[in-house]
Amino acid sequence: MSRGVRKPRPWYKPRKSRRASRWALAVIVSLLLLAVLSARAGYKRLTGYPERPGQGSSDPITVTVPAGASFSEVLALLEEHEVIAPDEARAFKLFVLHRGAASKVTAGEHEFRGDMTPTQILDELQRRQPVQERRVTIPEGKHSVQIAQILAEAGLGGGEAQLLAAMRDPELLARLDIEGPSAEGYLFPDTYKFSTSASAAQIVERMVKRHHQVYAELRRGHSEGARSLAETLGWGDPEIVIMASLIEKETSQGAERPRIASVFINRLRFKSFKPKLLQTDPTIIYGCTVPERRSEACQQFEGRIRRIHLRDKDNPYNTYTHEGLPPGPISNPGRDALEAVLAPEKSRYLYFVSRNDGTHKFSKSVQEHEAAVNKYILGGAKGDGSVQK
Known part of the structure; x- marks a missing residue:
């Protein structure tokens, strides 16, 4: 009875390189350690940053935040008015995001100084604004241009041109279910109280919604x-x-x-x-x-x-x-x-x-x-x- 042929055994046994594994592990540990140290240093800088005064002027700086402005737009305004130095903008953004306050900025006029701390700047951005309203009456039978003039004369909507643009804005008209090139006919005549910070689109939307309600x-x-x-x-x-x-x-x-x-x-x-x-x-x-x-x-x-x-x-x-x-x-x-x-x-x-x-x-x-x-x-x-x- 014949036996199967056995495969020859190799004359040597390969060994894994322990030195390479050790080097790889050492590199990974070093990178992790550097990341932890960097994060810790950054955290220390961030925790100290909020109370660090700015290097700008101590003179009052008035910044008007428009209604509906994004935080990026607000940050650009702060840089433009030299409330925040350009090289501090990223740090201030991280600070605000860390606080979860990017969506809590209030529209309206804010008073700053160039030597305020980031915490003081953020507190001012979140300060509740006094509500300023204007009472305005739109008589029956006025057309859109006349209504834009009445609202503009009351200091509302950013001026006549912006109001007329909103009345003719295709996207706004579609959202308000108006068929036609303008909101003519749907700007309901009534007495309104509008916030002075209300945008032209917000004013037009409110008047049109009042029409829809009455109709x-x-x-x-x-x-x-x-x-x-x-x-x-x-x-x-x-x-x-x-x-x-x-x-x-x-x-x-x-x-x-x-x-x-x-x-x-x-x-x-x-x-x-x-x-x-x-x-x-x-x-x-x-x-x-x-x-x-x-x-x-x-x-x-x-x-x-x-x-x-x-x-x-x-x-x-x-x-x-x-x-x-x-x-x-x-x-x-x-x-x-x-x-x-x-x-x-x-x-x-x-x-x-x-x-x-x-x-x-x-x-x-x-x-x-x-x-x-x-x-x-x-x-x-x-x-x-x-x-x-």
């Missing part, structure tokens, strides 16, 4: 009216706001608003009324004064409507040359104007003309309207807001 209440209370407008004219919320903006500009008489709403709605609903022209002067004025791009005729507008403006087809807001509603609101309507659209008076009126005393004469036929025009227009000064065929 939602009205729509719930007049759901049948909203349904009727949707069925007969295909209107949704944007069209209701546009119509309310027209009514707001046509009269200051609250009792007349539902009747004026009925005139405009009748013109669009009645099949016998053609063309579907609303023929209201405030739409021309808006198109010639507010949009950034204006027609050639509007560039010649000097505050009074002339034939060139009545016949202007290049003004998209001209309801004498374009049927139906204008492309967007022409003012910011209040509660009564919005409610007038949702609950218009039931009438057969198709015309109205100013009596020159703040009220209007309403007519159902062309003949009746022409008689009123002869009496109130040809017999005296033409009143704003007359509706003529």
Whole structure:
């Protein structure tokens, strides 16, 4: 019986290098020791750093921290105003992060000195600011440019330019569920108290949210009216706001608003009324004064409507040359104007003309309207807001 062939054994046995392992272990231990010593030294420096005075001037330094500013932006302001030296910025940042205070900086004016300790600087950054508010009233029927002027004159929102930019900011409009190029029509007229540190976007957002709140209440209370407008004219919320903006500009008489709403709605609903022209002067004025791009005729507008403006087809807001509603609101309507659209008076009126005393004469036929025009227009000064065929 044959036996298997055995493999030959090596004549030597390899040994592991203990010297190399020892060297590797020594290097690792040394690195760890250096890291610990470095961290300990850094910790000692950091623990001593907060009470170390700065090397700057002892003169007062005022720094205004904007609302919503990030800590990096605040740190840049401190460097810019020489509250913190550039070579100390990283240490101050680590100190603030170690304290977990980066998000606790308050907006507003802060008083510093260049010789303050980091602890004193951080305490001042976290100091509760006295709330400064401005009370401002936005009247019904003002358009966006007028509202921006009112707010800017009250020292709010950073000025007219910033307020208008916020009113036209696509991202903000999308977040506020506004379809259109601006917040026109949704800046609810009311009396507000705004913080002087509130940004333009915060102011616009609050006014728009107030509109949504009031409009939602009205729509719930007049759901049948909203349904009727949707069925007969295909209107949704944007069209209701546009119509309310027209009514707001046509009269200051609250009792007349539902009747004026009925005139405009009748013109669009009645099949016998053609063309579907609303023929209201405030739409021309808006198109010639507010949009950034204006027609050639509007560039010649000097505050009074002339034939060139009545016949202007290049003004998209001209309801004498374009049927139906204008492309967007022409003012910011209040509660009564919005409610007038949702609950218009039931009438057969198709015309109205100013009596020159703040009220209007309403007519159902062309003949009746022409008689009123002869009496109130040809017999005296033409009143704003007359509706003529």
